[in-house]
Amino acid sequence: MTLTWTSKPYAALALDELYALLQLRSEVFVVEQACAFQDIDGQDAAAHHLLGLAPDGRLAAYARLFAPGACYAEASIGRVVVSPQFRRSGLGQALMREALAQCERLFGTGPIKIGAQQYLLDFYQSFGFEPSSAVYLEDGIPHLSMRRP
Structure with a gap:
């Protein structure tokens, strides 16, 4: 499936886009992963929001992109998520390729840091993250910091 990608700063998001991305994040990170945590963390206003829309207009994939200095010294990618309805179709790979390309377009070349769920170590390593x-616990889920030079 081919998605239509758009990257917007927080202030440029339409209300329907904001609702869709918050709904998807809640569906996956709070409900599916059974993790009570504060998803709306005060960092959305500092992020560029990468939206991957399916042909029917539904939000299929999403990530937050941060400039160097916003979260870490390096640029960073977070809240990487594919809607359960669109999984097992390679969209996770497509999302990360697009997130990396958008980081380079927005912030230039340079290192990128992520906080990854441990079970996704191999996935992120396939994109050059080390x-x-x-390993540390974040909201009861094993995570580790990873960096791509």
Whole structure:
């Protein structure tokens, strides 16, 4: 499936886009992963929001992109998510390729840091990320910091 990609700063998001991305994040990170945590964390206003829309207009994939200095010294990518209805179709790979391309377009070339769920270590390593911390618990889920030079 081919998605239509758009990257917008927070202030440029339409209300329907904001609702869709918050709904998807809640569906996956809070309900599916059974993790009570504060998803609306005050960082959305500093992010560019990468939206991957299916041909029917539904939000199929999403990520937050941050400039160097916003979260870490490096640029960063977070809240990487594919809608359950669109999984097993390669959209996770497509989302990360697009997120990396958008980071380069927006912030130039340079290192990128992520906080990854441990079970996705191999996935992120396939994009050149390497572990840069020991495993730690975040909201009860094992994570590790990873960095792509």
